[in-house]
Amino acid sequence: MxxxxxxxxxxxxxxxxxxxxxxxxxxxxxxxxxxxxxxxxxxxxxxxxxxxxxxxxxxWKSKLSLVLDLVGAFAAQGLPAPATGSLYGDVRALLEVASHALRHPVASQVIPDLLVEAARNPEIAEAVTAALLDGQQGVVTQIVREAAERGELPEDTDPGRALDLVVGPLYWRLVVVRTPLPPGYVDDLARSAVAALKA
Amino acid sequence: MxxxxxxxxxxxxxxxxxxxxxxxxxxxxxxxxxxxxxxxxxxxxxxxxxxxxxxxxxxWKSKLSLVLDLVGAFAAQGLPAPATGSLYGDVRALLEVASHALRHPVASQVIPDLLVEAARNPEIAEAVTAALLDGQQGVVTQIVREAAERGELPEDTDPGRALDLVVGPLYWRLVVVRTPLPPGYVDDLARSAVAALKA
DNA sequence: TCACGACGATACGGTTGCGTTCCGACGTGG
DNA sequence: CCACGTCGGAACGCAACCGTATCGTCGTGA
Structure with missing residues (x-):
């Protein structure tokens, strides 16, 4: 048997x-x-x-704490700031990393999903902000500061607006419109972002 | 009794x-x-x-058809294209309308929610694309064409990339970062977008 | 005038997930 | 060597929602 x-x-x-x-x-x-x-x-x-x-x-005691824990682990990683010596180079490097991340099928689903959820749940909002937005904001702030020291940007350039101009178009394209990027798109975008920042 | x-x-x-x-x-x-x-x-x-x-x-026979019906009703409205006579004026007018819409508390929750859902459901994707993206793309395409006729932009400017540059930063700021806009933000953004387009 | 059908209410059986509690099997550290 | 605690599995009662059916009520259009 x-x-x-x-x-x-x-x-x-x-x-x-x-x-x-x-x-x-x-x-x-x-x-x-x-x-x-x-x-x-x-x-x-x-x-x-x-x-x-x-x-x-x-x-874990709940679905929420489980997700908060995982998102928090991401935050701990940190994001290396590029230092290519030029504003265009730094922006391009940042966009390269971001576009690589947002093209990952899991990330491109999870990130916007959690961002939408963050609008309804303060705990998620805090975790996602710490894991993603703060890191990007820090990198952009440093890029802007170094560019200002080189004289590439005015001293009073707002780093918050800089983040919007650099990351916004890429996020819109990859996550909202979800259309494949034509060749050279990231380079063009970096060029456009630099022009926008200098305006 | x-x-x-x-x-x-x-x-x-x-x-x-x-x-x-x-x-x-x-x-x-x-x-x-x-x-x-x-x-x-x-x-x-x-x-x-x-x-x-x-x-x-x-x-309605289901939750899905109910939402598709409502979203479809939005699509039928259409979006008026601004014709201010200058690229900056047109872009600024478009951003004004968009920022007004995205600051509406219901819209700023519903739109990103449906966009995320669209990534998982082709029917929702089609409806949302028709209701929102196609309209915006059409307006931007016309703005770009008129600007090209005036000589403000090169003839070969890609309208798709133009949409990314104009709407992307605003969407990122209002829907993703969700930070209040400082005074004059839309004007600055319009200026930056025009500079980005011309680059 | 009156048949038709939409109205809110209520109940139905079925499904899914919740969070908890058992269970016997099992391997590790004291 | 053996007590401890995790393992997967199964079942628990509870809650919410599904989609359908059946009420009595009631206003409209023929």
Missing amino acids: TEPTPRRAPAGAAVLREDVTEAIRAAVFEELAAVGFARMSIEGIARRAGVGKTAVYRR | TEPTPRRAPAGAAVLREDVTEAIRAAVFEELAAVGFARMSIEGIARRAGVGKTAVYRR
Whole structure:
């Protein structure tokens, strides 16, 4: 007489298993990309990760804290500021990194999804701001400051507006319009952004 | 003996009542802004509109067709193209209209929510594109063409990229960053966009 | 005048996810 | 060597919403 139901795989030990934790993390990103934060469920995450619901609840107390934790981990990474020696070079490098990130299929779904959710949930707003916006703002602020020191930009250039001019068009194109970028688009965009900043 | 439960209000006639239809429409926008498309339910709409679920199902067969119908109604309106006689004036007028729309609390929630949903649902994508993006693209295309005729822009200016440069920064600022606009921001942005286009 | 059909209300069975609680299996650290 | 605590799995009661059906009420158009 064989087992009527297939026996489950060997279980863990008296310590949270890191491979299980990692599987959950990965599943959250996939689920977030596939259905969005609003539709995402703990059951769906556990199903996708191939773990029990209990494994999730043992680590996080809710869907929100789970996502906040993951987003926070992103924030800790930080974003390296380019220092190419010219405003155009710096802007172009920043746009290159950003366009690479926003073309990633998971990121291009997750980021706007969380941004929309942030408009309804202050906790998400804070986490996303810290993870994405603050980093970009910091980089742009530094780029502007260095350009001002070189005399490429006026001293009183507003870094906030600079961020809008540099990142706004790319985000609009990649996330809102969602049309493929023609060759040389990022270069053209960097050129346009520099012209806009100097105006 | 009085009524144990309060009797319901007088009911309708053998024709779909327009006031009920309108109440549902309004409730959909409010619900869409409050909880988003993903979380929105027919029951919630009926509750908010103060009507029975049947009144909704009598008009639309699903949440999706309901939203598609409403979005489609927006598309029909069309967007007037400014003709101020100068590229700066036209761009400024367009940004003025757009910033006014995106500052409306309902629109600033509903539009990005539907755009995110559009990335997952082709039907929503088509409706939103027709309702919002095509209109804006058309206006920008005309503005660019007229500016080219005046010699303000090169003949080969790409209208698609022009839309990115004009609308992108404003959308980023109002919908993504969600920071209040300083005085004169739209004027500065129009100036910057014109400089970017000419570069 | 009166049949028709929309109205709100209510109830139905079904589905999904919630958060919790068991369970037996299992491996690690004391 | 063995107690501890995690493992996946299963089931729990609860809540919300689905889409449909059936009420009695009531206004309109023929």
